[in-house]
Amino acid sequence: xTDAGSRDMPDEQEKTGVVxxxxxxxxxxxxxxxEYVDYRTPRNLNGLWNFxxxxxVVLLVMLxxxxxxxxxxxxxxxxxxxxxxxxxxQVPSGWLLRSIHVTGASMFLAALYIHLFRGLxxxxxxxxxxMLWLTGLVLLAMVMFTAFAGYVLPWGQMSxxxxxxxxxxxxxxxxxGPWLEHFLQGADAPGDVSLHRFFILHMxxxxxxxxxxxxxxxxxxxxxxxxxxxxEPAGPRDTVPFHPYYxxxxxLGLVLFALLFAAVVxxxxxxxxxxxxxxxxxxxxxxxxIEPEWYFLPFYGILQSVPSKFGGLxxxxxxxxxxxLVPWLDRSPIRSARFRPFYRVCxxxxxxxxxLLGFVGRHHAQGGWMIAGRVAVVYYFAHFLVLLxxxxxxxxGIVLPDGIADAGRRGA
Amino acid sequence: MRGGMRLxxxxxxxxxxxxxxxxxxxxxxxxxxxxxxxxxxxxxxxGRFDLSAVQRGYAVYAQVCSACHxxxxxxxxxxxxxxxxxxQVSRIAATQQVPGGVDAQGDPVTRAATPADHFxxxxxxxxxxxxxxxxVAPPDQSRLALVYPGGPDRIYAVLTGYRExxxxxxxxxxxxxxxxxxxxxxxxxPPPLRDGQVVYTDGTPATTAQEARDVTTFLAWVAQPHxxxxxxxxxxVVLYLLFLAVLVFLLKRRVWSDVH
Numbered sequence: 001x002t003d004a005g006s007r008d009m010p011d012e013q014e015k016t017g018v019v020x021x022x023x024x025x026x027x028x029x030x031x032x033x034x035e036y037v038d039y040r041t042p043r044n045l046n047g048l049w050n051f052x053x054x055x056x057v058v059l060l061v062m063l064x065x066x067x068x069x070x071x072x073x074x075x076x077x078x079x080x081x082x083x084x085x086x087x088x089x090q091v092p093s094g095w096l097l098r099s100i101h102v103t104g105a106s107m108f109l110a111a112l113y114i115h116l117f118r119g120l121x122x123x124x125x126x127x128x129x130x131m132l133w134l135t136g137l138v139l140l141a142m143v144m145f146t147a148f149a150g151y152v153l154p155w156g157q158m159s160x161x162x163x164x165x166x167x168x169x170x171x172x173x174x175x176x177g178p179w180l181e182h183f184l185q186g187a188d189a190p191g192d193v194s195l196h197r198f199f200i201l202h203m204x205x206x207x208x209x210x211x212x213x214x215x216x217x218x219x220x221x222x223x224x225x226x227x228x229x230x231x232e233p234a235g236p237r238d239t240v241p242f243h244p245y246y247x248x249x250x251x252l253g254l255v256l257f258a259l260l261f262a263a264v265v266x267x268x269x270x271x272x273x274x275x276x277x278x279x280x281x282x283x284x285x286x287x288x289x290i291e292p293e294w295y296f297l298p299f300y301g302i303l304q305s306v307p308s309k310f311g312g313l314x315x316x317x318x319x320x321x322x323x324x325l326v327p328w329l330d331r332s333p334i335r336s337a338r339f340r341p342f343y344r345v346c347x348x349x350x351x352x353x354x355x356l357l358g359f360v361g362r363h364h365a366q367g368g369w370m371i372a373g374r375v376a377v378v379y380y381f382a383h384f385l386v387l388l389x390x391x392x393x394x395x396x397g398i399v400l401p402d403g404i405a406d407a408g409r410r411g412a
Numbered sequence: 413m414r415g416g417m418r419l420x421x422x423x424x425x426x427x428x429x430x431x432x433x434x435x436x437x438x439x440x441x442x443x444x445x446x447x448x449x450x451x452x453x454x455x456x457x458x459g460r461f462d463l464s465a466v467q468r469g470y471a472v473y474a475q476v477c478s479a480c481h482x483x484x485x486x487x488x489x490x491x492x493x494x495x496x497x498x499x500q501v502s503r504i505a506a507t508q509q510v511p512g513g514v515d516a517q518g519d520p521v522t523r524a525a526t527p528a529d530h531f532x533x534x535x536x537x538x539x540x541x542x543x544x545x546x547x548v549a550p551p552d553q554s555r556l557a558l559v560y561p562g563g564p565d566r567i568y569a570v571l572t573g574y575r576e577x578x579x580x581x582x583x584x585x586x587x588x589x590x591x592x593x594x595x596x597x598x599x600x601x602p603p604p605l606r607d608g609q610v611v612y613t614d615g616t617p618a619t620t621a622q623e624a625r626d627v628t629t630f631l632a633w634v635a636q637p638h639x640x641x642x643x644x645x646x647x648x649v650v651l652y653l654l655f656l657a658v659l660v661f662l663l664k665r666r667v668w669s670d671v672h
Contacts, residue, residue, distance in 0.1 A: 043671055070487075082484070082485070085485035085554065086485075088485075089485055089486070089487075089490055089636075089637060090487060090490065091487075095637075095638045095642070096638075096642075096645070099642075101665070144438075233507045241489065242669060244667045245667060245668065246669070248660070248663050248667045249663040249664055249668075251660045251663070252657070252660045252661055252664045253665070255653055255656050255657045255660050256657060258653055259650065259653045259654065262646065262653060263650065264652055265642075265646070266642050266643065266646025266647075266649060266650070267457040267643070275558050275559050276559065278555040278559050278635075279555070279556050279559050288585055322672070325427060393519075
């Protein structure tokens with residue numbers, strides 16, 4: 001603060017020093033100030049808007065712990081399980097970093113589902129935020145592939161048989177299926193080649209996710225955040241600068257999320273570690289109960305509820321693909337479900353169906369679960385393809401608030 | 413607004429419920445009696461190991477179990493964490509012979525193990541293990557307490573549960589024995605423990621029940637060697653984060669005080 005006493009000096013005088021020198025050549029400092037300090041943000045964002053920041057931080061934690069794990073990992077069928085055991089037992093703090101990585105995968109997917117739900121509920125996919133929505137969905141798909149590939153790497157029983165089930169699902173695609181399965185696995189069953197490919201796929205996708213997150217955030221900063229009212233800020237009174245308002249709010253969200261994270265890592269690891277995966281992969285012994293990680297269960301439920309194998313695969317992939325069409329399926333000009341009573345009920349049912357499908361997946365769609373699963377699958381697609389396009393017709397005479405600040409004063 | 417909040421809560425609770433449900437999802441194969449629950453010091457979120465019991469359990473493992481069961485993932489050096497000095501660990505390792513490469517003539521030789529060596533497998537391969545044990549290879553014990561359905565309670569119940577079979581019992585294969593807690597109430601392992609089978613250096617009477625309890629504790633420790641460090645570090649991390657949460661909450665409230 002050498003120029004503390006010279007506040008009335010012209011701007012050119014202040015632009016000396018290393019920071020100004022750098023900024024004149026590569027404007028990272030002013031860009032950071034513009035996008036993360038002065039950046040105008042709606043003043044009424046609720047706790048669900050914390051999950052973007054949470055996801056970013058968890059992604060960085062995953063990359064950091066993942067690099068460490070990769071250094072100590074052997075991607076061969078003979079050596080993978082032993083190398084993970086060595087990380088757990090002999091490598092100093094290996095158990096801690098691996099536990100953070102495994103817990104992080106579950107926490108990341110959980111946060112991602114909440115983030116996605118938030119976008120659906122408050123209509124964050126509508127114009128002008130379609131690219132934000134689409135890049136987000138690309139991230140969802142990439143993260144799912146990354147998570148699946150990562151789960152195969154420890155080469156325990158669930159890793160092996162999970163890869164086997166996935167391979168057989170790919171095999172069910174007419175025409176290209178067997179070729180594609182062979183291309184991914186390198187053989188007719190999971191083995192050395194598939195493990196090596198999944199390892200590379202896991203690492204490459206993880207860093208690609210980081211890149212697409214950059215695009216996603218860039219798209220966000222073009223349009224600005226949506227908000228729980230779903231109306232554009234009318235003026236400066238409706239927004240606050242990102243810093244210190246949302247830096248402090250995100251910090252609180254992050255610390256609370258970290259508390260939950262720590263509780264799982266340190267006290268409830270059984271929630272994320274499947275005991276069966278502590279048995280080394282054995283191609284000759286099929287486990288009694290092959291089940292994917294919880295975050296794939298709703299899609300596994302769809303896969304198993306549909307009578308035909310290929311139909312099931314189409315439906316579970318379609319469950320993701322249909323999300324890409326949402327900005328054009330929804331004809332309503334109103335964004336937030338808060339002002340859309342019919343859509344709001346539909347969203348509630350959608351969440352119920354999604355969770356129900358998870359349980360259907362856990363119970364392999366047997367007996368009553370089969371019926372529940374089919375009802376839920378029908379509702380899931382009807383929600384997006386029928387109810388969502390029609391909901392606009394139910395919304396007549398709805399008056400939106402003029403501005404966020406005024407709505408806040410009148411409402412809550 | 414309030415409806416939205418309820419919806420959010422419901423969604424989060426649903427996620428948590430499905431998480432919790434999955435943790436005890438493992439189906440137990442083959443009918444067996446329900447093992448009675450034992451009190452273990454390592455149970456629960458703050459559990460810790462009684463290291464003297466772990467050490468006695470190692471004596472049982474070394475003198476009894478290790479004749480048939482491997483513990484591949486463990487190194488002799490890992491035993492230091494149960495309260496042994498490096499000299500003690502080196503002495504234990506030195507009693508074991510492991511493959512030592514080849515001599516000048518190209519013939520395989522053995523050497524005394526070092527703390528960096530993994531536990532010696534009792535059999536050369538799974539086929540040899542099965543052939544020597546009535547056709548069933550004894551499972552590796554590195555993670556047995558985690559992967560065996562029923563966990564430590566059931567391991568203890570099996571070890572102490574051998575008894576006269578009911579009149580209707582017929583062994584399904586040669587060498588099979590009746591045990592109500594084993595899968596299908598039958599096990600290929602003959603009763604491994606009896607009173608006084610192990611010599612305890614700390615003077616604890618080596619009853620069958622004591623041996624079973626100690627070796628179960630040892631197996632639980634081997635399956636989760638960092639359990640105690642995990643719980644201790646967890647307490648520190650959670651306390652730190654709670655303190656930080658209060659500070660950040662106050663900061664956030666102060667920052668936002670001019671908005672609402």
